[in-house]
Amino acid sequence: MDATLTKVFIWDMDETLILLKSLLNGTFAQSFNDLKDADKGVQIGRMWENHILNVCDECFFYEQIENNNTPFLDALKQYDDGRDLSDYEFDRDELCPPFDDLSLKKIAYRHRAIAHKYEECSSGKEVSTSSLGLASLDSADTKSEHVNILVTSGSLIPSLVKCLLFRLDNLITHGNGLI
Template identity: 55%
Template sequence: MESKLNVYIWDMDETLILLKSLLDGTYAEAFNGLKDVQKGVEIGRLWENHILQICDDHFFYEQIENYNKPFLDGLSEYDDGRDLSDYDFSQDGIGAPCCDVNKRKLAYRHRIIAHRYGQGLHKVLNQGMLKSWNDLYEMTDKYTDRWLSSARAFLEQCSGAIIGSSNTELQHVNVLVTSGSLIPSLVKCLLFRLDDLIEHGNVYSSWEVGKLQCFTWIKERYSRQNVRFCVIGDGWEECEAAQSMRWPFIKIDLQPGGTHRFPGLTLRTVGNYFAVIYGASDAENDKERNE
């Protein structure tokens, strides 16, 4: 069976989730008075508090905030596999990862972060925090007319495999490239219920290296015949990087009533962008005929 792969490269803020536009009021202002701007700001601040608290309490952020890496496995070669069950992270005196010793200490933390990400927040938070988080998610989803749950549902559609009539298997993978620092971005994936659809190894921070470099790494990682890439985001940097890579770019728009937003974006629309650059696959044609 012939196999093809679609790699969806997502921006995070104002694409899969809403945060900055809640905090600065631009999301509500797009509705011309139909949305309470102050309520959106308050919701955004609650999310900020949740993100920072979980980062500091469970993901070592206070210790490693200044040691951002583009992805969690970047220092895996320095991890000697030591049993960390009795390791005292508060007393190891981690410093800037300029030497092998500190690179190993940071790699230890990255290993624990990857493990906790894989477990999910239900294994990390107490019942009170879980309720607060779930209530905030539902309140935000209602305020944003189901932006969060629609984005998650779309990610589910961009997962798995489709078998076409010509016995072609079309596989999908979701990758996140965010301009934010790595640890808060991983925590956002957990809080916004994206962790089961985006693996921790598929989360990249372009904070220091830029999106073009991250896109280059992703291309090398999936370098094989029959692979297609599509970038989905709201910013100029991912647009320019996609153009440099000659990949299709879908610009997310906050304006109500549009198709390039959530809810609104469909696999048919994404397939049209793919088709312009790569041509349509048999499996996608079959899916469109069945919709």
């Protein structure tokens, strides 16, 4: 009897945030006995932080929906009537609390638009890891039986944006949900 093993890869987004925080507060450079440029690290950390927040707000409606955090984009699917969103004006639909059924429908529309944007950003990208020596990424991206799990205490939208920016989007799909 052939037993098929499934590899499970757990991606800890909070650990990534600790690394980002260490850039922002200078402890990254301190851990190298100040052989690293702390000011440059802070500058890089701020750049990443600003980029993450800008993508969240400008492309993924985060500022509009951050008070209605869900664990995955399909969580409000029952409120989505499937309307064509190609001409939908998200900035004019007056989404605001309280989150009644109409507001939840507007959030569901945003979630569907976010999923579409995430898929668009993910398609065609390849993570080149050979120069970085990150065999775990190559292994996690193979077509053998495996499961990729993203663990985070963060909100859904910033976590998805970080997956895009850190190039984990080919491993973590928006439909996986986050743990």
